């Protein structure tokens with residue numbers, strides 16, 4: 001039985017990962033400061049003798065025993081990470097430092113949840129791992145983008161300098177059940193607005209693109225990366241290459257919910273990337289990983305979840 005630490009385990013991706021790791025027979029320590037995470041997400045796991053919850057902030061040091069660390073702790077939606085940008089940067093940079101020290105001490109493997117945001121507003125399309133990105137260092141998204149870039153730097157320097165066993169994944173837009181309905185991301189906003197027959201807010205002209213990956217596929221990729229037998233450090237892109245415009249996503253949600261909502265256009269936030277699509281050939285080749293869930297099926301599951309949430 002492996003002892004696995006999941007920081008940010010009460011968050012959207014974290015709770016799915018904790019549940020899956022627990023079901024596979026591991027001992028799971030979920031560490032979270034509950035900034036954006038919710039107890040409700042992990043309520044069903046709390047009774048298990050192999051599940052432990054630690055309320056802690058990764059900006060502060062911690063000492064515990066573990067074999068693997070998944071470092072997911074960090075607010076991920078623009079409104080959440082822009083709420084306290086200085087704290088977001090500290091979480092990325094001081095947080096990964098503390099987790100790398102912990103990995104070193106335990107000789108544990110550590111996986112960092114990095115992001116497609118390291119590519120910024122990309123000048124290459126689709127984005128592969130060799131691309132260095134086009135990031136504004138002083139904009140409103142920088143606390144997140146540059147924090148994640150600095151965390152990648154620290155991961156690589158611990159790897160080269162101390163031989164720490166590291167894994168870096170660059171996660172592209174992920175959606176699914178247990179998203180926070182108020183996190184301000186496009187998928188949650190569109191679904192909640194459609195279910196409540198409120199206007200669907202599309203920022204800019206809606207022609208910007210994203211590539212949306214269902215959370216179960218993403219979790220499968222995280223686990224494959226952590227346990228890859230060749231010790232590939234990465235970075236490795238994880239995302240669904242099926243690219244669509246924001247307006248197209250809004251129209252799909254309208255159709256799948258049968259909502260009477262109208263689409264309204266709002267100003268585009270600054271530095272909002274124009275397009276984004278992962279090149280996943282590295283993950284396909286080295287991890288034998290492919291996203292399986294089609295957007296229609298994934299959206300149906302997500303809509304089902306939000307319906308229950310809104311009804312109660």
Ligand code: NAD
Pocket residue numbers: 007008009010011012013014031032033034035036037038056057058059071072073074075076077080091095113114115116170171172173174175
């Ligand atoms: P989320 O906001 O739902 O979850 C983040 C979790 O981390 C929350 O439970 C929060 O309370 C916790 N947290 C935040 N700061 C912390 C701190 N200082 N100490 C301890 N816990 C802290 O976000 P998510 O969508 O589940 O994202 C998880 C990870 O994946 C993040 O690191 C994010 O940057 C990365 N990621 C997510 C996406 C996506 O589309 N969801 C895309 C790229 C990268």
Ligand code: UDP
Pocket residue numbers: 077078173184185186187189190201202203204208210246268269272273
């Ligand atoms: N977006 C939108 N309406 C919303 C929320 C977001 O049109 O209610 C846009 C946003 O400007 C961006 C895209 O949808 O172009 C994806 O936004 P999200 O916050 O989900 O992810 P990120 O920008 O971090 O990729």
